[in-house]
Amino acid sequence: MQADNLVFQLILNIGLLALVANLLSKLRIIQNIILQERRSVKSQALLSLVFAGIIILSTYTSIDIGGYSLNTRVIGAMAAGVLGGPIIGLYASFLSAIYVYFFSQPQMFAMASAFSTVLFGLLGGGFYPYFQRGKWKYRDLFLLTCFAEICDMIALLRLSSPFDIALNTVLEIAAPMILLNSIGILIFISSFNNVFILQDIESSRQLQQASELSRKCLPLLSHGFHEGEDMHELASVILRETDWMGVMLTDRTKILEWQQKGIEYQPEDLTRIPRVGKDAMRAGELMTMYHVPKSSSWYEWMKEYSMVAAPFMLKEQAVGCLIVWMKKTWVFRTSELELLQHVVTLGSYQIAMAELEHQKAMWQQAELKALQFQINPHFLFNALNTISSVCREDSERARELLVILANYFRYNLDGTTGMVPMEEEIRHVRDYLALEKGRFEEKLEVTYELPPQMDILIPTLILQPVVENAVKYGINHEGRRIVKIKVEENKEKFVVSISDKGKGFPPNVIQALESGESMGKSVGLNNVYKRMESIYGDDCRPRIISSDKGSCVQLTFKKGC
Known part of the structure; x- marks a missing residue:
């Protein structure tokens, strides 16, 4: 057969495979199987049979040049591995190798052709991770197919006899088969580009839908x-x-x-x-x-x-x-x-x-419970002692103090809510200071500067630890405890200032409170810092203004929180 006619016939075979590839790439079932990363046994069997059919078709339509049947089976076998992966490449090439061994002509080349068919499938499957998802480089695919065809020629020389006939056949077919089949696989594989383009479109649509x-x-x-x-x-x-x-x-x-x-x-x-x-x-x-x-x-x-x-x-x-x-x-x-x-x-x-939010809320609730039940035994002892003393002089006043003490503990032990109206919190502070007033009498002076309306919810028991600290440490040089509670309102927030005339906060205490470190004697204030930061954020952390002439603790409560 003349060389130009041989090339023409081989091109026709490649064109037939390209047509088959184009038709297969349009089938939704084939598209889905190729794009699947984890295939079922059924899917693997179907894809293997499809590519095995392509390889057999290439063998059946081979060109008889006398001593050898020129064919394009390398295209189907390599494509099975490159598109389907190692398992598909192995199954498809093995099934078609059986056909090649028993039905290809002449029989002297059957063993070599069957062996190289399996080799093609394994070679394509081995490079599947490199070429998968349509990321192949055509130059690399061309060179890989050239290498596969060279291996095919070597197999013909090693596994066929007599050697001289095999050598003459290889010299006749090597150039057109290596060149045209290497170009043919590029045409075949490119037919499946639309599968990956559709995948990209589908991925974009899916991303939008998922969003x-x-x-x-x-x-x-x-x-x-x-x-x-x-x-x-x-x-x-x-x-x-x-x-x-x-x-x-x-x-x-x-x-x-x-x-x-x-x-x-x-x-x-x-x-x-x-x-x-x-x-x-x-x-x-x-x-x-x-x-x-x-x-x-x-x-x-x-x-x-x-x-x-x-x-x-x-x-x-x-x-x-x-x-x-x-x-x-x-x-x-x-x-x-x-x-x-x-x-x-x-x-x-x-x-x-x-x-996480639930656990955080539970933690805050547990922390609040701990604060509610953290009743200073000394305060209780002193309050009862004060009421006992007042009983001897003014029974009516003693009765009032007992009612105030009962209200104080009722508020302290009520855990139904974490947020209360500011007026209720101020009323609780008044009860606490009334009990302390009964104890210290004229040595405790308390003044209030409050707006007519305090329409805001604030954390329960947030003010009492600060007021308690002012009473305990706010002693001036005359031995008097002077406490002032001032509430200011603007469009965005309420600011509560609790001041005293004591010696001020030690610098290490202020530093520890602002850094969140635990202070053995400042559990109440430390708790106030943590709760304010948790509820209102860093910009509403308590602010301490301190000097040797007194101190002031300011708490900021945002409206709408």
Whole structure:
């Protein structure tokens, strides 16, 4: 056969393969399988058979040049590995190698051709990580195919006999096969570029959908994962924003909510979590289910639908599960699985944040409880001692002090709320100072400068530790305790100033309070600092103005907090 006719026939074969590749790249099922990172056995078998068919077609349409049948099987075998991975490359090339061994002509080259066919598939599969996801470089793919064809020529020389015929055949076919097949695989592979372009488009669409879905779903998980209206709305949003036919939300033991689109069938048992959900929570990863046992209450349902379950994880433990179902297809679309995993991952972060906020609130509540029950025994002893003394002189005054003491302890021990009106907090401070006034009499002087309205909620028991500190340490050189409580209001905040005429705060105490260090004798003030910073932020931390002529502690309370 003349060289120009040989090249022409080989080009026709390459064109046929390019046409086949173009048709395959348009099939949705082939697109989905190629794009899948984890393929089922069914998907692997289908893709292997498709590429094995391409290799066999290349062998069947080979060009007989007398001593050898010139073919393009390297293109199908290499493409199987490059597009499908090592397993597909091995299976497809091995299946087609059987055909090559028994049906290719002449028989003297059958062993060498079968061996090189398997070699092509393994070579393409070995470079799959380098070329996957359409990131191939055509120069590298061209050189790799040249190398594969050179190996094919060597196999012909080593495994065929007589040697002189094999040598003459190699010299005749080497140049056109190496050059044209290396160009041919570039044409074949480029036909699948649209698969990866569509994947990029689908990824962009999925990212936009996931972003919109997350924006609508995450606020519904801000209070954690539990039964209620939020779970109902969450299922409705997911069902409305996706193509899924049904959505189910579960915790570890039961179904919290489930909804579906226009489907009449419902299992008899609506309390038991489907097996796929239990398996997903047990394994801590996404699970799919195509078939269920006939004994399952979900069997009738699963005749037409497939389920996918992804667990919500908190501290590496599943706290619940999102299960969706869709019409059965040959393969699951990768984008659908990625969208489900994206929603569950972000949902897990939101649940973790809700749990963290809950734990923070519990910690603050426990800290408040500790402060409420931290009644100074000396104060109680002194108050009772004062009332006992007053009883001898003024029983009516003693009765008033007992009522004040009862109100003081009732307020101290009431843990129903963390925020109270400022007027109630000021009233509690007045009760405390009234008891101290009964003890120190004229040696304690208290003045108030208050606005007519104090319409704001502030943390309970936030002022009393500061006032107590002023009474305890605010002693002037005459032995008098002078305390002033002043409340100022502007458009954005209230500022409470508690001042005394004592010797001022020691510098180390101020430094310790501002740095958050524990002070054995300043537990109350340290607690005030932490609570103010936690509720209002750094810009509302207590401010201390201190000198040897007295000190002033200012607390700022933002409106609307």
